[in-house]
Amino acid sequence: MTLWSLGLVRGVVGQIVGFAAGMALVIASRLLFGFDPVWNQEPALVGGIIIGSIGFLIGVGALTDWFKWMRGIETPLHHGPPHGRPAWTRYFGVDYNHKVIGIQYGVTGIILLGIGGMFAVIFRTELAASGFQFLNPSNYNTYLSMHGWAALAAILLGIGGMANYLVPLMIGAEDMAFPRLNAFAFWINVPGIITLLMSLNYGWDGGWTVYPPLSVLGPVGYQFTFWAVFLIGLSSILGSLNLIVTILRMRPPGMSLFRMPIFVWAVFATSLIQLTATQFIGQAFLMLSFERLLGMGFFDPDKGGAPILFQHLFWFYSHPAVYIFVLPGLGIISEILPVFSRKPLFGYRWIALSSIAIALVGFLVWGHHMFTSGYGEYLRVPFMISTLLVAVPTGVKFFSWLGTMWGGKLSFPTPMLFVLGAISVFLIGGLSGPILATTATDLFLHDTYFVVGHFHATIFGGFVFPFFAAIYFWYPKITGRMYDETLGKIHFWLMTPAFWTMSLGQMSVGVMGMRRRIADYDPALGVEFGHVLVTIAGFTIAFSVLLMIYNLLHSAETGRVAGNNPWRSRSPEWQIPSPAPEHSYASPITVVGEPYDYGIPNSTYVHMAPLAAADD
Amino acid sequence: MPKSATDIRHFIIAGVLVAITTVLLDLLLKAILPMPVQGSHQAQVIDQLTSWHLTLIAFLFSLVVVIMLYSLFVFRKKDGDESEGAHFEGNTVLEIAWTVIPLIVVFVFGFFGVRALSDVTRAAPDEITVNVTGFQWSWLFEYPDSGVASNELVLPVDRAARMDMTSRDVIHSFWIPEMRVKQDLVPGMTTTLRFTPSVTGEYTVDCAELCGLSHYSMVAPVRIVEQAEYEQWLAERTAGTAPALAQTGDETDADTDVETDADAQSN
Structure with a gap:
C-alpha cells in the first residue's frame, strides 16, 4: 500500500496542480488578449480556486465512474473494502457505501467543528479583558469571520453524516438512491474546506454575513470564502436531492410516511429546505465574486446596484438554513427520547408535521434579520408576525417531548443526558427569539451580544447537543463497542452548565451594551466580568469535547462489546449485528407495526427474515 | 407519591412548582439582564415590552424545565426494573390546546409589538x-x-x-x-x-x-x-x-x- 493509493492524497495533489493550472490559464489569457498588467492577483487566484477544486475531484476519483460512463464502460458497484489494501483506507477515498460516506461526513464535520471552535477560543481569550492582548483588529476580524463559516460548514457536514448513515438504515434500504452522487456530494466539500482555510492567508473581515460593500472593498480572502461556500452549498443541494428520493422511493413494504422513524421526517423537512433555498446563497456569493472580479455593480449604488438586495438574497437562504441546522437535531431528540422513556413518542404525527411547518414558515421570516437595514418600514410588521408564528410548531415539539417523558420509566445513559441538555439549551435559544422578533425590542438588541447568545443557544441546542447524543447513541452500532460511560457523563456535566453560563453571559453583556463583532470594548460598559465568565465557559466546553474525542478513539479499541441492541430499541438498525455489516439487511424487511409502541408486549416494528438466511 | 401518571396530584404539585419558579426566574432574569440608563421616550416603550417578554420567558422556561425535571425525578426507572412505561401515544385535545393557545399568545404579542413599533417610530411635529x-x-x-x-x-x-x-x-x-x-x-x-x-x-x-x-x-x-x-x-x-x-x-x-x-x- 502506498500513500498514492489514498484518494485524499491524490485529491490534494490534484488540487495543487489544478490551482497552478488555473492561475496559469488566467495569466495566459491575459497575455493573449493583451491585458495590462498580465499579473493580477485576484483573477489569477479565482482561476486557481475553480480549476483547483475540479482538480481535487478528478484526483480523488469522484468523477471516475462518470468519465467511464461517457466512454460507454460499465461500472458495477464495488462492495466492501478495497482490494489489496487495509480496510481503513476506504475512509480516505471514494467509497459508495452510505455508512462509509456517513462516517466520512461525520468525522470531517467533527474536525471542522474543532477548527471553528479553535478560532472561537482564540478570540474569546482576547475578549476576556478590554484592550488588545495578543490579537490586532485585523486578525481578530479574520478569526471571527472564519469561526462563522468553519462552524456552519461543520454543521452541514455533521447533518450529512447523521442523515447518510441513519436514513437508509432506518428505512431498511440497501443504500442511498444515487450512491455515486452521494460520494460526489461528500467529496466536493473537501476542496471547499481547503479553499476556506486558504482564505486565512489573505484575511477577510466581514463576518459570515459578508455584507457588501465591505466584502467588495475588503482583501482577496473574500474570494476564497465565496467559492468555498459555493462548493459546500452544491454539496447540500445534491445531498438533499439524494435523501428526498431515497426517503420517498426506497421505503420497505408497510412503511407509510407516518410509520417512518421520526428522524427520517426531520431529514425530509431539512432536505426540502436545502434543495430549494441553497441556490440563493450560491447565487448571492457568485454575484459578490463577479462584482469584485468583473466590476459588475449588483450591490453598488454608483452602478445601479443596491446593498440591501444582497441582504435579501443572503437571508432568503440563511434564515431557512438555521432550520436546516436544527431540524435534524430536533429529530434526534424525538428519536432517542422514547427509547430511554420506554414510552411511545407523544403525538408522533404532530411532531412530524411540525417539522414541515417549521420548514415552510422558515421561508417567510428572512426579513427579521433586516429590521434595521433600511428596507420599507411597512415590511417590519408582516415579518414580525411570521417570525412569532415559528414559536407555535416549535412549542408543539417541546410539549410533545414532555408528554413523552411524563409517566415513563426514564434512565439516563450519556445519549439521554445529551438529549435532555439539548432540550434545556434549545429552550434558551427558542425563548430568547420572540424578543428579537417584536421589532421595537429588536431595534435595541439587534447586532448586540444578545443575538450572539440567542444564536449559539439555538445552534447548540438544535445541533451540537443532539449531534453528540447521536454520536454516543449510535456509537455501538458503528463500532460494535460501548463508549466509556463515566467519561461520557463527565463530558455532559462539564459542557452543559458551561454552556448555560456562556449563553446567559453573552445575553447579559449584550443587554449592557456590548456590540457584536467588536475586537475591543470600553471597560466603562462594565462587561469585563461577563466576558471572563464566557471565556472560562468556552474553555470548559472545548476541554469537554476533547474528552469526548478521546473517549470515542479509546473505546473503539478497548470498549466492551456492545451487542446488537444495547438500548432495547425497536428501530430496524438495532435488529442487525453491530457493527452494521457491509450489506445492512441480509434480506428485505417489512414494517408490521408502529415505530414507537413501547409498552405493548410482543409488538414489533419490523419483520425480518431469520438471520440464518444471512450468508453474505 | 402517586403511582399513576395521570393522577391529578402530579399536576397540582408540578403546577405549584412552575408558579414558584416563574416568579424566581423573572427576578433572576431582570437581575442578570440590566438595561442601560433609560434615556429616551422610545426606551420606555421598549423596556416595557422587554419586561413583558422576560416574564413570558420566565413562565415558559419554568413550564418546560420544571415538568421535565419533575418527570426525571418522579418517573425515573428503578434499578432492575425492565418494564415499559405507560402506553399512551398522544392526546389530540392537548395537542390542539398547545397549538391554539400559543397561537393566541403570538397574536397578542404581535399586537403589542406593532403598537410598540408605531410608538417608537412616530414622527413628532417639532423635530x-x-x-x-x-x-x-x-x-x-x-x-x-x-x-x-x-x-x-x-x-x-x-x-x-x-x-x-x-x-x-x-x-x-x-x-x-x-x-x-x-x-x-x-x-x-x-x-x-x-x-x-x-x-x-x-x-x-x-x-x-x-x-x-x-x-x-x-x-x-x-x-x-x-x-x-x-x-x-x-x-x-x-x-x-x-x-x-x-x-x-x-x-x-x-x-x-x-x-x-x-x-x-x-x-
Missing part, C-alpha cells in the same frame, strides 16, 4: 433634524438649520430628534444604547431614525454593523443637554469659535473630510 454621515471609522453630524458640522452629537433634552443618515463607504449602524433604537446607514440611500432624549448626560453613539478594521472604535461622543445649553453650543459653532471642523461638511471633498475627522478623533 430637530441632524444629517448623520458614517464613514470608516468615524461619524459626522451636520445641523442643516444652522449649518453646523461636528464630530460630537449634541441634542436638547425632551425634544424629538430625527437623524437623516447615509454612509460614504460601507454599511454602518447608528446606536446609542441609552436611546435603545438603532438604524443602519446605507451608501446610496438615506435612512431615518427618530428618538426623543429624556435624560441629560454624556453617552456614545456606537457603530453596530461590522464595518471593517476599526469597527470596534467607531464611536462618537453624544451630549444630551438643556435647551439653553444646546442653543449656546450651536451659537458658538456658528460664530466660528469652534475648531475648523465646522467647515468640512462638504460632500464634494470626501478625502479631506476623512483626514480631518480622523485627526479630530485622535485629539
Whole structure:
C-alpha cells in the first residue's frame, strides 16, 4: 500500500496542480488578449480556486465512474473494502457505501467543528479583558469571520453524516438512491474546506454575513470564502436531492410516511429546505465574486446596484438554513427520547408535521434579520408576525417531548443526558427569539451580544447537543463497542452548565451594551466580568469535547462489546449485528407495526427474515 | 407519591412548582439582564415590552424545565426494573390546546409589538433634524438649520430628534444604547431614525454593523443637554469659535473630510 493509493492524497495533489493550472490559464489569457498588467492577483487566484477544486475531484476519483460512463464502460458497484489494501483506507477515498460516506461526513464535520471552535477560543481569550492582548483588529476580524463559516460548514457536514448513515438504515434500504452522487456530494466539500482555510492567508473581515460593500472593498480572502461556500452549498443541494428520493422511493413494504422513524421526517423537512433555498446563497456569493472580479455593480449604488438586495438574497437562504441546522437535531431528540422513556413518542404525527411547518414558515421570516437595514418600514410588521408564528410548531415539539417523558420509566445513559441538555439549551435559544422578533425590542438588541447568545443557544441546542447524543447513541452500532460511560457523563456535566453560563453571559453583556463583532470594548460598559465568565465557559466546553474525542478513539479499541441492541430499541438498525455489516439487511424487511409502541408486549416494528438466511 | 401518571396530584404539585419558579426566574432574569440608563421616550416603550417578554420567558422556561425535571425525578426507572412505561401515544385535545393557545399568545404579542413599533417610530411635529454621515471609522453630524458640522452629537433634552443618515463607504449602524433604537446607514440611500432624549448626560453613539478594521472604535461622543445649553453650543459653532471642523461638511471633498475627522478623533 502506498500513500498514492489514498484518494485524499491524490485529491490534494490534484488540487495543487489544478490551482497552478488555473492561475496559469488566467495569466495566459491575459497575455493573449493583451491585458495590462498580465499579473493580477485576484483573477489569477479565482482561476486557481475553480480549476483547483475540479482538480481535487478528478484526483480523488469522484468523477471516475462518470468519465467511464461517457466512454460507454460499465461500472458495477464495488462492495466492501478495497482490494489489496487495509480496510481503513476506504475512509480516505471514494467509497459508495452510505455508512462509509456517513462516517466520512461525520468525522470531517467533527474536525471542522474543532477548527471553528479553535478560532472561537482564540478570540474569546482576547475578549476576556478590554484592550488588545495578543490579537490586532485585523486578525481578530479574520478569526471571527472564519469561526462563522468553519462552524456552519461543520454543521452541514455533521447533518450529512447523521442523515447518510441513519436514513437508509432506518428505512431498511440497501443504500442511498444515487450512491455515486452521494460520494460526489461528500467529496466536493473537501476542496471547499481547503479553499476556506486558504482564505486565512489573505484575511477577510466581514463576518459570515459578508455584507457588501465591505466584502467588495475588503482583501482577496473574500474570494476564497465565496467559492468555498459555493462548493459546500452544491454539496447540500445534491445531498438533499439524494435523501428526498431515497426517503420517498426506497421505503420497505408497510412503511407509510407516518410509520417512518421520526428522524427520517426531520431529514425530509431539512432536505426540502436545502434543495430549494441553497441556490440563493450560491447565487448571492457568485454575484459578490463577479462584482469584485468583473466590476459588475449588483450591490453598488454608483452602478445601479443596491446593498440591501444582497441582504435579501443572503437571508432568503440563511434564515431557512438555521432550520436546516436544527431540524435534524430536533429529530434526534424525538428519536432517542422514547427509547430511554420506554414510552411511545407523544403525538408522533404532530411532531412530524411540525417539522414541515417549521420548514415552510422558515421561508417567510428572512426579513427579521433586516429590521434595521433600511428596507420599507411597512415590511417590519408582516415579518414580525411570521417570525412569532415559528414559536407555535416549535412549542408543539417541546410539549410533545414532555408528554413523552411524563409517566415513563426514564434512565439516563450519556445519549439521554445529551438529549435532555439539548432540550434545556434549545429552550434558551427558542425563548430568547420572540424578543428579537417584536421589532421595537429588536431595534435595541439587534447586532448586540444578545443575538450572539440567542444564536449559539439555538445552534447548540438544535445541533451540537443532539449531534453528540447521536454520536454516543449510535456509537455501538458503528463500532460494535460501548463508549466509556463515566467519561461520557463527565463530558455532559462539564459542557452543559458551561454552556448555560456562556449563553446567559453573552445575553447579559449584550443587554449592557456590548456590540457584536467588536475586537475591543470600553471597560466603562462594565462587561469585563461577563466576558471572563464566557471565556472560562468556552474553555470548559472545548476541554469537554476533547474528552469526548478521546473517549470515542479509546473505546473503539478497548470498549466492551456492545451487542446488537444495547438500548432495547425497536428501530430496524438495532435488529442487525453491530457493527452494521457491509450489506445492512441480509434480506428485505417489512414494517408490521408502529415505530414507537413501547409498552405493548410482543409488538414489533419490523419483520425480518431469520438471520440464518444471512450468508453474505 | 402517586403511582399513576395521570393522577391529578402530579399536576397540582408540578403546577405549584412552575408558579414558584416563574416568579424566581423573572427576578433572576431582570437581575442578570440590566438595561442601560433609560434615556429616551422610545426606551420606555421598549423596556416595557422587554419586561413583558422576560416574564413570558420566565413562565415558559419554568413550564418546560420544571415538568421535565419533575418527570426525571418522579418517573425515573428503578434499578432492575425492565418494564415499559405507560402506553399512551398522544392526546389530540392537548395537542390542539398547545397549538391554539400559543397561537393566541403570538397574536397578542404581535399586537403589542406593532403598537410598540408605531410608538417608537412616530414622527413628532417639532423635530430637530441632524444629517448623520458614517464613514470608516468615524461619524459626522451636520445641523442643516444652522449649518453646523461636528464630530460630537449634541441634542436638547425632551425634544424629538430625527437623524437623516447615509454612509460614504460601507454599511454602518447608528446606536446609542441609552436611546435603545438603532438604524443602519446605507451608501446610496438615506435612512431615518427618530428618538426623543429624556435624560441629560454624556453617552456614545456606537457603530453596530461590522464595518471593517476599526469597527470596534467607531464611536462618537453624544451630549444630551438643556435647551439653553444646546442653543449656546450651536451659537458658538456658528460664530466660528469652534475648531475648523465646522467647515468640512462638504460632500464634494470626501478625502479631506476623512483626514480631518480622523485627526479630530485622535485629539
